[in-house]
Amino acid sequence: AQRVTQPEKLLSVFKGAPVELKCNYSYSGSPELFWYVQYSRQRLQLLLRHISRESIKGFTADLNKGETSFHLKKPFAQEEDSAMYYCALLLGAQKLVFGQGTRLTINP
């Protein structure tokens, strides 16, 4: 079955430290993967998608098909990065399958 797993419900790092939010997926086809972020009192918004291979707000994510992973990374965390992060897999150009989310807290 298609599934997205985010093993950490909570992650806390200090400002300036590197951040890595883990995401693993289960899918037999060629995956289309996304990271969505939800800041406090805001709507869910797209952070980045793997086919764009872009860096948004200093975050990058690399698809590793061998490890079926799509971890989100940032070399130097900032306080404004505190938010809920969701990894999602697109199925059939219609259905997003989300992980449970990781709450990231950046300590000053």
Added chain:
Amino acid sequence: ETGVTQSPTHLIKTRGQQVTLRCSSQSGHNTVSWYQQALGQGPQFIFQYYREEENGRGNFPPRFSGLQFPNYSSELNVNALELDDSALYLCASSDRTSGGAVTDTQYFGPGTRLTVL
């Protein structure tokens, strides 16, 4: 460019009642997807509408139904409400081209918080 809007913001119903939630898609988008997000969970796909027809459905019972209108706005209807239906309901819009391809990126509304007592 107008973003996705949803109404109402909050809603309280009792078991057995029916509810209708509304969504206006982002300007230029013709496809609407609905998700249910229970507390502490990621969103779960309910169904998607394209050209006023259901285009894919998740693991939800038939008492969850929807509509899409010619202006691409959409409604989610839930009959015979149960306590477990208490959740945040999210609407997302995207753009499907006439050739069938979809740009894939779904843009979310702020959600409707439904509480069933």
